[in-house]
Amino acid sequence: MADDKDVLRDVWFGRIPTCFTLNPDEVTEREAEPYYLLLPRVSYLPLVTDKVKKHFLKVMRTEDVEEMWFEHEGTPLKWHYPIGVLFDFHASNTVLPWSITVHFKNFPDVDLLHCPTNSMVEAHFMSSIKEADALKHKSQVVNDMQKKDHKQLWMGLQNDKFDQFWAMNRKLMEYPTEEGGFRYIPFRIYQTTNDRPFIQRLFRPVSTEGNPHTLFDLLKEMCPDALTKDGEEKRFQVVIHGIEPLLETPLQWLSEHLSHPDNFLHICIIPAPTD
Amino acid sequence: MSCGVVDEEEFCRCCRLLLQHSNGVGDGWSWEAVRGSDEGYLKKTLLRSVPAERSVPQKHKEPGSDSEKFDYCHLQTEEQEKQGVDASSDSLRPDAEEEDDGVCGAPAGSSSVLQFEYHILYSCSYRTPVLYFRASTLEGRSLTLEDVWRTVHPNYRLGLQSRPLDAITQQEHPFLGQAFFYLHPCRTEEFMKPLLQMARDQNRQVNYVLSWLSVVGPMVGLEVSLECLKQQQLHPTTPQQLRVPLRGSIQQPKTL
Structure with a gap:
């Protein structure tokens, strides 16, 4: 049904206007301007915040920079949840843009998983897809896929390519x-x-x-x-x-x-x- | 249970048996109920002695890099591992903390003591148990993934690292919401299948959770006590019978 296809597109292209500000306790060489971005709901924070990092690093000294993490009103944001879930759960009824504080020290390692590289996000994402397919099809569909098919799902998400992603994902939706x-x-x-x-x-x-x-x-x-x-x-x-x-x-x-x-x-x- | 998986009811039954025995011999397992639900998990805290140069990171390397993979020089020897096991299984004291003192009785300076916390949860998606754990120094510093890899025996390390999805990774604890490490459960059914088949062929009753634990536990320093495995009602087989074929298969990742 054409209407239902539109739903998939609407979901995929959902965006949240966001304002990133640097945690005031960070040591900077000059004042850090806030940074504004439209965040894709279906993506993950580490995949879309390269620019945010670059922006704030401009005012910081390398020795003051540890692993970057995000927080909203005192709650550390779990990067392994989709961005839309973080927003709906923590900030649904607050004013837009969504205000996120950026930290470069005191990583809360009890609450947050470390994310040194985007391959961590990939491992997490693929692990979720596998688990979902274990529930949906006793893992049969995901196990029948080739490595390049798995890559296609990941690359589709990482590069925001709706068609690339759904050409493969529709197999996971069959029954x-x-x-x-x-x-x-x-x-x-x-x-x-x-x-x-x-x-x-x-x-x-x-x-x-x-x-x-x-x-x-x-x-x-x-x-x-x-x-x-x-x-x-x-x-x-x-x-x-x-x-x-x-x-x-x-x-x-x-x-x-x-x-x-x-x-x-x-x-x-x-x-x-x-x- | 016939096809390598276990349903939740049977999982809970196996856990109860394991607990009964653990309470008897002071093995340190406890059941943690999740508030407002009938779910819960098995928990055990253990102090492990690790050579000092291994527990304090000297350099940071990617866990999958070649240099790390073949860097065996600082690893715990088989002999040291055995001492640790004997010390914990010989102890019949019910207090887990006290019991662990025996494990960490190494001379000062040569090793440091790490606290490991192990949780056994049920995964309804994979219909298998899953081992979660976290580790910290006695000063409370959490171990990073690299630190944890350093504590894994080389025999297991190669096997674990050659399959990224089976390896040790960080994951959110589904009940606590905190960062833990875990062994991915997606291959558990596969390696449990031949084990259960073997038991069935010999008309033996198997405690799924205990058998599974004897396979995955040692990879991350959690040895199943011999007393526990000898216990007829829990697992009517000798430890040798159970462990030899399993260890063999663990070290050959291709057949896992």
């Missing part, structure tokens, strides 16, 4: 028609009210009676508190790629169209704005 969907839906639910970083469990796209499971069914099973009960005021927003999909949307459709390039459906449950 036997008679089964009505994947074996399990690869998803992660992020909640502000939970100590653990996310919920990830087994959930099938179709019920045992053969009915398609919806986003509502998933939330009811995984985090019922996130749902608004009858007569109650809405406390939480369920956000995917910056929008609130209808809860009656079939999960299989969401998995095929609103998953990130890592093939996981990332769902953020955030407090509803009070005003």
Whole structure:
């Protein structure tokens, strides 16, 4: 369906206006100007912040520079989450541009994974794709792919090439028609009210009676508190790629169209704005 | 379980058995429940003695580089490793911290002591256990990935490094949200399959978690105590029978 293809494009080309400022505690030789960028939602911070690094290094001495990391309002940003997930989870209801603080020292190594090179991002990304395919097809599709096919997925993401990526990714989205969907839906639910970083469990796209499971069914099973009960005021927003999909949307459709390039459906449950 | 994987229920049963035994001999394992869910993980903290020149990084190299791969001169010897194992398995004291004192009783100056924290989690995606761990000096400095590679025995190092996805990498702990190292689980099913088949052919009951741990644990310094493997109810086989074929296959990455 032409409409559904448009959804894939809209998701891929989603951008977040962002303002990077240098942490005031960094030692600089002169004042650092903020740096503005449109960040692709589906990418990862280390892949799109070369210019940010270059910009701030101009005012710093090499000996004051350690591994770069990012923070929003006191929370270190996990580079291994897609940028759109970081924004939806931490900054959905704040004013744009998204304000990110750049650090070059005191790397928080309990909270953040190190990312010395972009090959770390590649390893992470491919590992997520593999895991998603373990859930969707018992790893059969990803294992049947050749090394160059894996590279195509990665290069598509790294170079922001929608067609290159989707020419390969569509294979990961196939399923036997008679089964009505994947074996399990690869998803992660992020909640502000939970100590653990996310919920990830087994959930099938179709019920045992053969009915398609919806986003509502998933939330009811995984985090019922996130749902608004009858007569109650809405406390939480369920956000995917910056929008609130209808809860009656079939999960299989969401998995095929609103998953990130890592093939996981990332769902953020955030407090509803009070005003 | 017949095809190399284990379901979550069986995983929990295996963990309970392992815990029962561990509590009996003071092996130091505990069960950490995750708040607000029925999930949890096995945890063990261990002090390991590592030659000083290996635990304090002298130079920074890419873990995959050739120079690093063949730099064996500072590695722990087989003999030292064995001493460590015996010390921990001989001890029957229930207090893990005390028990570990035996491991780090090396002469001052020749080695330094690192604290390793091991977690065994269940991966519902791969339907296998996954080993997460982190390490720090006694002063609390976290070990980097390069530091960790330095603590891996050379026999395992080559095998681990030749397959990037199987290697030790950093990963977020799915329950704690903190940075850990882990051994990627995507090949676990493959190497567990022949092991389970062998046990089935001999009509033996196998504790999946314990057998798996005896394969992956030693790669990152976590030896499964002989007492544990001897325990009939846990694992009705002798350690020699279990370990020889497994070690053989671990050292040949192509067949893994």
